[in-house]
Amino acid sequence: MSATPLHDLWEASASQPFQPTFSKDSQFQIGFTLLFIGLLLTGLFGLNNTLKNVPLYGVPASLAFG
Template sequence: MSTPLLNVWEAAASSPFYPPVSKNQQFTFGFLLLLISLVLVTVFSLNRSFINLPIIGVPASLAFGFGAVYMICAVGVYV
């Protein structure tokens, strides 16, 4: 029996969903990004200046954001 949504499913047969980072790479990725973030936070804390806010703060924040998401996935809480 075919329904419209089943046809949609069949039509998309060639494009299964793969995440950008596979399950067994999540820990490496998450750990690396969190480590980068930690290093940058340390650097910023040693030299808190207005110019360091965008230069160090932005990459450190982004690394922490993505690192935390991958780390929570790596430990089994798939968000």
């Protein structure tokens, strides 16, 4: 056990750098697409405001916004 255990951990995981789920370059496209889908579904829901359409449009729209 050396005096710098955390530093050793850092060295030990040298082969595993953090990989983000989405790269910084694609963040805008993904974000824009999801928001666009969300807005579109919200619009459709607004046109036909029925209980049936809550799960049909609302759930995917909410997922997209989230």
